[in-house]
Amino acid sequence: MNLKWTSANSLRLSRILTIAVLVLAVGILFLIPVITQWYDDVSGREPIMPVLTVCLYISDIFAVLALWELNTLLANISKQELFTERNTKCVRVISWCCFGLAAVFAVLSFWRLLALLVAVIAAFVGLILRVVKNMLATATELREENDYTI
Amino acid sequence: MPIIVNLDVMMAKRKISAGNLAERVDITPANLSILKNNKAKAVRFSTLEALCRELDCQPGDILEFVREDKFGNE
Numbered sequence: 594m595n596l597k598w599t600s601a602n603s604l605r606l607s608r609i610l611t612i613a614v615l616v617l618a619v620g621i622l623f624l625i626p627v628i629t630q631w632y633d634d635v636s637g638r639e640p641i642m643p644v645l646t647v648c649l650y651i652s653d654i655f656a657v658l659a660l661w662e663l664n665t666l667l668a669n670i671s672k673q674e675l676f677t678e679r680n681t682k683c684v685r686v687i688s689w690c691c692f693g694l695a696a697v698f699a700v701l702s703f704w705r706l707l708a709l710l711v712a713v714i715a716a717f718v719g720l721i722l723r724v725v726k727n728m729l730a731t732a733t734e735l736r737e738e739n740d741y742t743i
Numbered sequence: 744m745p746i747i748v749n750l751d752v753m754m755a756k757r758k759i760s761a762g763n764l765a766e767r768v769d770i771t772p773a774n775l776s777i778l779k780n781n782k783a784k785a786v787r788f789s790t791l792e793a794l795c796r797e798l799d800c801q802p803g804d805i806l807e808f809v810r811e812d813k814f815g816n817e
Contacts, residue, residue: 741784743774 601671608667615660618653625649641704648701652694659690676729676736684726691719747807748786750779753798768793 621628625646633640666683674680698712754764765775770790777783778790791802798805 738784741777741782743770743778743783743786743790 604667604671608664608671611660611664611667615657615664618656618660622650622653622657625653644701644704648697652697655690655693655697659687662686662690676733678733681726681729681733684722684729688719688722688726691715691722695719745809745811747809748778748781748783748805749807750775750794750805753800753804754779757798759798764794764797767797 629642629645629649632645633642662683666680666687669675669677669680669683692715695712695716698708698715702709702712754761761775761779762772765772768775768790770778770793778786786806791805794805795802
């Protein structure tokens with residue numbers, strides 16, 4: 594196996610990591626009640642298990658969706674399909690997932706203030722991805738125009 | 744799109760095949776097909792010049808502007 598640091602190997606590593614995190618995110622879906630119960634036991638503050646459970650379920654679904662789209666995006670890049678409408682859609686979905694996460698953690702911050710930090714970071718990443726999505730959409734348009742200029 | 748390419752009309756008038764024209768204009772048959780089927784987004788002056796030279800016509804004989812109504816119908 595070629596272990597040299599090439600762009601193909603880098604892409605392969607990104608896909609392996611994405612799939613690993615995707616599997617982890619799906620696995621966490623089944624463990625959320627256990628995690629929230631454990632958190633309530635060790636936090637020593639007023640229990641928030643129902644709120645935390647709902648928030649984690651919603652945010653985990655957003656995470657699974659974002660990772661799925663990320664995997665699709667990486668698969669398209671490995672097929673040399675870069676500036677396509679499908680890739681633009683992938684980045685747009687991931688961006689909305691970040692905004693969704695930000696909204697969920699903003700709600701959670703009413704109970705735990707630290708969640709506000711996660712909400713701000715998620716919103717910031719969502720914003721950056723929106724700009725990348727706009728750039729990708731423009732690049733797709735330019736590529737199409739170039740391809741159809743005879 | 745309101746610009747219509749009437750290449751097939753001129754080709755029929757000059758009795759020239761698509762393959763032959765593509766070879767003489769030095770573009771691929773696939774690109775000529777894009778042009779003929781009104782799928783092109785732009786035409787280079789050099790391509791237009793070669794088409795006019797080979798078909799012995801003016802740019803206006805190949806390109807036509809058709810006004811669209813507000814619903815996009817021609």
